[in-house]
Amino acid sequence: MTGKTGALALDNQLCFALYSASHAFGRAYRRFLDPLGLTYPQYVVLLVLWEQDDLTVKEIGDRLFLDSGTLTPLLKRLEAAGHVRRARDRKDERQVRICLTETGRALREKAEAIPKNVGCVLGLSLDEARALTAQVAKLRGRLHDSAKS
Amino acid sequence: MTGKTGALALDNQLCFALYSASHAFGRAYRRFLDPLGLTYPQYVVLLVLWEQDDLTVKEIGDRLFLDSGTLTPLLKRLEAAGHVRRARDRKDERQVRICLTETGRALREKAEAIPKNVGCVLGLSLDEARALTAQVAKLRGRLHDSAKS
DNA sequence: TGCATATAGATCGTGTGCAATTGAATTGTG
DNA sequence: CACAATTCAATTGCACACGATCTATATGCA
Incomplete structure (x- = not known):
């Protein structure tokens, strides 16, 4: 192991751990998303719409x-794939409203299994995963808030 | 808060927490890296080379x-900026060896302060940050290993 | 009402990420 | 030695991210 102690040591950097873990996760998801013709960012957009259309x-x-x-x-691209529709809001023409199509909604069933499949290799209990998720989300919140100033 | 429980709930997804936290970190670093003319990925490459040239x-x-x-x-791009030199290895012409230039080495001093500056907004003790870093790095390791199969 | 201001989304340019392919160089095996 | 298999870097094509800018629309306030 190189550079054990310094502030610039790669292994000490929380940012790099998150950066590289995020990409590793993306690659793990790709295996399951490719068959659905989705990228990870497209998948999270659909997650949002499945929660609220x-x-x-x-x-x-x-x-x-x-x-x-x-x-x-x-x-x-999601529209071209037939998963969503984009339409200007009649009340406020500045806004574009995004709605799921029937096929977009149907995709949800196929996506149900993905988190569990990826989770299999994590070696974390559900509680551990939840705790880590909360911790990282809290961190993101603080970074996000501090960016406003 | 929407979708508290399901496997597809955005807030439950460790992957999304890492994905969004990683981007939030990137934006926080940008403020300090812009003056140096570096992007975050360029910065981590330099971190590696500062540890071992x-x-x-x-x-x-x-x-x-x-x-x-x-x-x-x-x-x-790092070469065009004058921070590194790229040259084929004489012994094995397939490889390209990357060396820091004098200005690339000098950049290290200006970068020293960055982790601490970003760390200020995290609200974590050094020990907490270390523990979280180790946990996330371990996760990345498992994802990385499982990708080989 | 009229006009400055603010907001939503689209567009553009730059820089990643990564799979797939290519081409050159090296290594392993008979 | 020959030659297939492997390795390394470069290239290509596609899809993010994001700052900056632009346009259209809506809002606030005198």
Whole structure:
């Protein structure tokens, strides 16, 4: 092991642990998402819509911490794949509302098994996973809040 | 809070917590890396080289869990910025060895303060941060190992 | 009402990530 | 030695991320 102690030591950096773990997770999910023709970011957008349908781009972005520069092309691809519909809000023409199509809703059943399948290799109990998730989410919250200033 | 319980609930997903926290971290680092003209991935490559200089692309990739498709253009940009030199290994012409330039080495001093600056907003003790880092790194290791099969 | 301001989404440019392919160089095996 | 298999880096194509900018629409306030 190199560089055990310094502030710049890679192994000490929480940021790098999250960065590399996030990519490792993405690769693990890919195996299950490829057959559905979805990428991980597309999958999380669908997660949001499965929880609550008919949201604006902004509402999806707030939930996922993504902006329109990322979401607009992604949502167009989901639309091209037939999973969602995009339509301007009649009341407020600035907004675009995103709705699931029938096939988009149907995809949910096929996605149900994915978290468990990926979870199999984690070697964590459900409680441990929950605790870690909460801890990391709390961290993200603090980073997100501090970014406003 | 929506969708408290299901396996597909966004808030329950460790993967999403890591994914969004990783991006939040990236945005926090950007504030400090922009003045240095570096992106976060470029910064972690330099972290590796500051620990040990004169590595092949493959060795850097193994350390960072990145492949040549990502690293080759990134390293070319670091070379264009004058931070590293790229040269074929005389003994094994397949390999490209990456060495820091004087300015690349000098950048280290300016980077020293960054982890502490970002760490300020985390609200974690050093021990807590270390524990969390180890836990997430362990997870990444298991995901990485399972990807081989 | 009228006009400055704010908001939502789209667009553009740059820089990752990564699978798949290619091509050069090396290694293993008979 | 020959030659197939392997290894390494580069390349290509696609899909994010995100800052910056643009346009259209809506809101606030005199």
